[in-house]
Amino acid sequence: MNEKDPLNVIVTGVGGQGNVLVSQFMGRALVRAGYHVTIGETYGASQRGGAVMSHIRISRQAQYGPLIPSGQANVILGLEPVETLRVLAQYGNPGVTVITNSRPVYPLAVAIGAARYPSVEEIMSALEALSASAWLINATDIAVELGAPILANIIMVGALVGAGVLPLRPEEVEQEFQESLSDDRLELNLKAFRRGLAEAKTRLPATPSA
Amino acid sequence: MSITTYEPGASQLLMGNEAIARGALEAGLGFASAYPGNPSSEIIGSLAEVAREMDIHVEWSVNEKVALEAAAAASFAGVRAIVAMKQNGLNVASDFLMNLNLTGTNAGLVLVICDDPAGLSSTNEQDSRPIAKWAELPLLEPATFQEAKDMTKWAFELSEKIKNVCVIRSVTRVSHARGDVRLAELHPPGRSAKFAPTMLGQFTPLLVTLKHNMLHQKVKQAREAFETSEFNWYTGPEKPELLIVTSGSGWYYSLEAVRVLGLEESVGILKLGTTWPLPEKLVQEHLARTDKVLVVEEVDPFLEGNLKELVGDTFSSLGPLTFYGKRSGHLPTIGELDPDKVMGAISTILGRERTDVDAEYAKKGQELTQSMVQNRMVGFCAGCPHRATFWSVKNALKLDGRGGFVAGDIGCYTMALGPSGFFQIKTVQSMGSGAGLACGFGNLGKLGFGQPVLAVCGDSTFFHAAIPALINGVYNQANFTLLILDNSATAMTGFQPHAGTGASAVGEPAPNVDIEGLCRSLGVRVEVTDPFDLGDTTRKLLDLMQCDGGVRVLISKQKCALVRAKAEKAAYKVRVDSERCRGESCGCARMCTRVFQCPGLVWDSERQKAKIDEVICSGCGVCADICPASAIIREAA
Numbered sequence: 001m002n003e004k005d006p007l008n009v010i011v012t013g014v015g016g017q018g019n020v021l022v023s024q025f026m027g028r029a030l031v032r033a034g035y036h037v038t039i040g041e042t043y044g045a046s047q048r049g050g051a052v053m054s055h056i057r058i059s060r061q062a063q064y065g066p067l068i069p070s071g072q073a074n075v076i077l078g079l080e081p082v083e084t085l086r087v088l089a090q091y092g093n094p095g096v097t098v099i100t101n102s103r104p105v106y107p108l109a110v111a112i113g114a115a116r117y118p119s120v121e122e123i124m125s126a127l128e129a130l131s132a133s134a135w136l137i138n139a140t141d142i143a144v145e146l147g148a149p150i151l152a153n154i155i156m157v158g159a160l161v162g163a164g165v166l167p168l169r170p171e172e173v174e175q176e177f178q179e180s181l182s183d184d185r186l187e188l189n190l191k192a193f194r195r196g197l198a199e200a201k202t203r204l205p206a207t208p209s210a
Numbered sequence: 211m212s213i214t215t216y217e218p219g220a221s222q223l224l225m226g227n228e229a230i231a232r233g234a235l236e237a238g239l240g241f242a243s244a245y246p247g248n249p250s251s252e253i254i255g256s257l258a259e260v261a262r263e264m265d266i267h268v269e270w271s272v273n274e275k276v277a278l279e280a281a282a283a284a285s286f287a288g289v290r291a292i293v294a295m296k297q298n299g300l301n302v303a304s305d306f307l308m309n310l311n312l313t314g315t316n317a318g319l320v321l322v323i324c325d326d327p328a329g330l331s332s333t334n335e336q337d338s339r340p341i342a343k344w345a346e347l348p349l350l351e352p353a354t355f356q357e358a359k360d361m362t363k364w365a366f367e368l369s370e371k372i373k374n375v376c377v378i379r380s381v382t383r384v385s386h387a388r389g390d391v392r393l394a395e396l397h398p399p400g401r402s403a404k405f406a407p408t409m410l411g412q413f414t415p416l417l418v419t420l421k422h423n424m425l426h427q428k429v430k431q432a433r434e435a436f437e438t439s440e441f442n443w444y445t446g447p448e449k450p451e452l453l454i455v456t457s458g459s460g461w462y463y464s465l466e467a468v469r470v471l472g473l474e475e476s477v478g479i480l481k482l483g484t485t486w487p488l489p490e491k492l493v494q495e496h497l498a499r500t501d502k503v504l505v506v507e508e509v510d511p512f513l514e515g516n517l518k519e520l521v522g523d524t525f526s527s528l529g530p531l532t533f534y535g536k537r538s539g540h541l542p543t544i545g546e547l548d549p550d551k552v553m554g555a556i557s558t559i560l561g562r563e564r565t566d567v568d569a570e571y572a573k574k575g576q577e578l579t580q581s582m583v584q585n586r587m588v589g590f591c592a593g594c595p596h597r598a599t600f601w602s603v604k605n606a607l608k609l610d611g612r613g614g615f616v617a618g619d620i621g622c623y624t625m626a627l628g629p630s631g632f633f634q635i636k637t638v639q640s641m642g643s644g645a646g647l648a649c650g651f652g653n654l655g656k657l658g659f660g661q662p663v664l665a666v667c668g669d670s671t672f673f674h675a676a677i678p679a680l681i682n683g684v685y686n687q688a689n690f691t692l693l694i695l696d697n698s699a700t701a702m703t704g705f706q707p708h709a710g711t712g713a714s715a716v717g718e719p720a721p722n723v724d725i726e727g728l729c730r731s732l733g734v735r736v737e738v739t740d741p742f743d744l745g746d747t748t749r750k751l752l753d754l755m756q757c758d759g760g761v762r763v764l765i766s767k768q769k770c771a772l773v774r775a776k777a778e779k780a781a782y783k784v785r786v787d788s789e790r791c792r793g794e795s796c797g798c799a800r801m802c803t804r805v806f807q808c809p810g811l812v813w814d815s816e817r818q819k820a821k822i823d824e825v826i827c828s829g830c831g832v833c834a835d836i837c838p839a840s841a842i843i844r845e846a847a
Binding site: 085 | 211330470580587588591823825
């Protein structure tokens with residue numbers, strides 16, 4: 001468990017991936033656990049395919065501002081690999097932990113064939129060179145398997161909590177799901193969260209190239 | 211989970227806007243109104259969710275002026291009221307406000323204005339604070355989430371004390387950020403609303419000079435209350451080398467900058483929550499601590515200017531001070547601030563080197579990611595009816611061939627000024643201004659003008675501000691076609707109901723104002739089309755454009771893709787027949803992906819063919835009609 005205070009976490013992705021929702025789940029669970037939490041969100045055009053990120057500041061001592069200074073992120077949770085890279089370049093540092101979904105959401109330029117999307121190998125090699133540890137999780141594939149691609153975000157939260165980088169136990173997050181989700185959505189979300197936890201457990205962190 | 215779920219004393223993670231709403235409920239709010247606009251929408255949105263339970267009136271008004279008028283009436287009748295708007299909305303409401311200030315109020319009336327520095331979800335980045343000075347109304351700026359709640363609560367008391375509107379100015383990073391807030395008791399409003407003036411002309415601005423003088427007295431009273439306000443405080447050494455004076459979002463950035471730079475022993479921070487009128491005695495006491503002052507605020511140097519005004523008045527006692535901030539060039543005069551910008555200003559002023567950034571890592575980060583990270587242009591969602599409409603607009607204008615164009619408006623469809631709407635929108639200013647401009651363009655015939663004019667507006671925008679322009683066009687016989695994009699939602703701001711949706715803010719059935727019937731009642735020709743039928747829409751548009759003279763209306767009616775996705779199953783399963791798609795050899799130059807640009811359509815560069823991204827495709831099936839090779843197949847889902 002990370003003892004940094006404040007602990008600076010960035011959740012990043014593309015509008016429509018559920019960035020805001022997962023930040024809120026984590027934030028509420030952390031407040032319940034007695035932390036001061038601030039979440040700064042950039043989602044001006046979130047529902048139209050723009051880049052989005054949430055800055056989460058977690059502290060026992062005090063409330064922090066909604067924007068993390070450059071180079072000061074401790075953990076980056078990426079729902080989309082290129083967005084993870086974008087955030088890493090600005091907010092990363094040699095000690096940062098990165099956990100990212102592997103499934104691209106193509107920028108329009110790529111979708112229309114005007115630009116190339118980097119390969120998984122290229123992305124992974126940059127992630128490893130710029131972090132203390134970097135995990136790639138096939139969250140969207142697992143979510144499709146569970147029948148709802150949108151659940152990739154919940155699987156990623158599972159992986160994050162499973163990785164032990166947040167001061168949160170799995171049951172604290174599950175309690176939050178129980179309080180905020182309607183019965184018909186709860187079961188599937190719990191399932192997705194637990195798949196994410198399991199994914200973290202079975203995975204050895206890729207060691208950064210020395 | 212709502213803003214009333216938790217017990218008093220509990221800590222709850224609240225968005226700044228929710229904290230404002232909670233503060234109003236703790237103050238005994240009875241009436242709330244707004245027109246949606248980011249970053250302000252969640253104030254009334256979260257109050258609407260609990261309106262039935264609290265037994266209060268909450269409404270989405272047709273525009274900001276009506277919202278303020280309605281809230282003022284509640285205040286006149288002895289009911290505490292809140293009205294919320296974004297910065298552009300203030301401009302709409304200001305005519306009423308500049309008379310209401312002289313009139314004064316009865317029960318507490320709080321006007322919350324949420325500014326959007328950098329225009330993250332706006333067409334401008336107007337700093338609204340000068341309205342407080344202009345209208346002579348007290349101004350509060352919350353810096354934290356707790357303060358957003360507590361300040362709102364106190365604003366009602368202040369408003370009642372001075373019998374005038376109290377203005378709260380928030381910004382995106384307060385309104386749209388979240389933090390833990392400690393809750394207090396909720397207070398249900400009283401039930402004795404009654405309009406009972408006690409003086410002749412009480413609720414009028416007459417006699418003007420007399421009321422103006424009373425207004426000055428109210429400002430004086432507010433200033434006195436501000437001198438001892440709990441929302442102003444100083445942290446730092448007794449005699450700092452540099453004094454930061456800051457308000458709103460600037461406070462956290464300043465605090466963080468001083469902490470990261472390790473300058474707690476040499477830099478002090480005066481955090482002001484009450485920024486107009488300035489608490490002059492308090493400010494002077496703190497200015498006396500030093501000879502260097504840095505002002506940190508978003509967006510314009512409003513506080514900086516007012517401080518300098520004060521220093522000018524008291525120069526003999528304060529002595530020379532050097533001011534740093536926007537006017538000195540140490541902080542930007544455009545866009546948002548952040549901790550890095552404040553750190554940059556402090557280290558330049560004090561001549562200290564920054565040690566907070568690992569330069570080598572930053573360089574490596576740039577090098578390794580630069581070629582991989584691309585911009586994400588915003589555009590219409592997959593299955594958005596606007597894309598389909600603008601496809602037809604483009605084709606109809608081309609077929610017409612007289613150089614016609616579209617005067618745009620404010621809403622999701624504003625994005626049609628870019629590639630996702632085929633660059634069709636040529637003007638964008640304010641709500642309803644597309645139709646207003648069309649009234650002018652459409653009456654330039656005598657002056658040699660021969661281009662067909664299309665004005666566009668959304669359903670919510672139609673109610674907000676396009677109706678007067680439409681009537682003006684009819685009366686003055688302007689020659690244009692008004693295209694109303696009716697997607698049954700205020701989509702850009704989060705799907706709030708409006709006068710044409712058949713539902714009220716609190717989710718109860720409401721009369722559904724019929725846009726088509728309203729237009730017909732003006733005696734103009736009205737056609738209705740489903741934008742997903744490209745052929746029919748193009749034909750109708752062309753026909754309307756070519757029937758010269760007067761105003762014509764085309765209502766393009768299809769639900770927002772995001773609303774459809776929540777409410778109903780996809781109409782079609784769409785796929786690309788890879789036999790029929792001939793890729794680059796087709797001659798269509800990849801029309802589906804390169805030109806139509808729906809995010810659900812992807813160019814597979816390995817196979818050199820188009821394909822459907824089944825995770826993103828909404829199943830509208832429109833792309834099947836644009837493929838010249840009929841390679842896109844839509845089947846009933």
